[in-house]
Amino acid sequence: MFTKLTGGTLRPNNLRRDMDRICQAAGIRTLNIHGLRHTYASLSLRHGGPPEVVSKQLGHVSVAFTLSRYRTV
Known part of the structure; x- marks a missing residue:
């Protein structure tokens, strides 16, 4: 928000x-805001951001979901 x-x-x-x-x-x-969220997650993971931290910041229920959605982008 x-x-x-x-x-x-x-x-x-x-x-x-x-x-x-x-x-x-x-x-x-x-x-759009969702595009910025996606860019943030993808770049964070690509540049070594801890998946656990990125997942928590995005409000995902699991690290596995975050990685399945953003790791390959």
């Missing part, structure tokens, strides 16, 4: 709009 500076919940449409603007300014294709 993302929050505003004031602590309130950030609305999904506002988050998407901000992500679109940030990606455009960076000159990269538009990514």
Whole structure:
């Protein structure tokens, strides 16, 4: 969950709009939040991140699931 500076919940449409603007300014294709999650998990594992830590951060019930989903990407 993302929050505003004031602590309130950030609305999904506002988050998407901000992500679109940030990606455009960076000159990269538009990514959604799930895409960022996937990228984080894949890169973490590829660069030696402990599978147990990555799995816990993603909220998965097992390390086996995390590895089956992200290790080969």
